[in-house]
Amino acid sequence: xxxxxxxxxxxxxxxxxxDADLMLLLHEASELYQQGFESLRRAVAARCAGKPxxxxxxxxxxxxxxxxxxxxxDELVLILALAEWESxxxxxxxxxxxxxxxxxxxxxxxED
Numbered sequence: 001x002x003x004x005x006x007x008x009x010x011x012x013x014x015x016x017x018x019d020a021d022l023m024l025l026l027h028e029a030s031e032l033y034q035q036g037f038e039s040l041r042r043a044v045a046a047r048c049a050g051k052p053x054x055x056x057x058x059x060x061x062x063x064x065x066x067x068x069x070x071x072x073x074d075e076l077v078l079i080l081a082l083a084e085w086e087s088x089x090x091x092x093x094x095x096x097x098x099x100x101x102x103x104x105x106x107x108x109x110x111e112d
């Protein structure tokens with residue numbers, strides 16, 4: 001099963017889950033989100049290998065994201081990967097799941 005499919009499955013199960021069960025789903029979804037993002041970041045880094053930093057700055061700017069010419073390649077690749085990742089079905093599903101869970105009082109981030 002792919003990361004995307006599993007995240008979509010978790011998202012579908014979340015509305016029927018409560019408290020501790022929802023927290024477990026959210027925890028697994030968070031781990032899958034991070035794994036999916038890291039995989040995409042590596043793919044973007046491979047795609048960008050050998051490109052001049054100026055081209056990366058231009059790509060980030062074209063994507064409508066802020067950056068500075070002084071940022072190093074790794075930061076620029078990270079920005080590009082994040083922009084690409086956030087528009088994937090997996091990332092969008094996780095984001096919606098986390099928002100819905102937070103409205104129900106369940107979050108991976110502890111309250112102060």
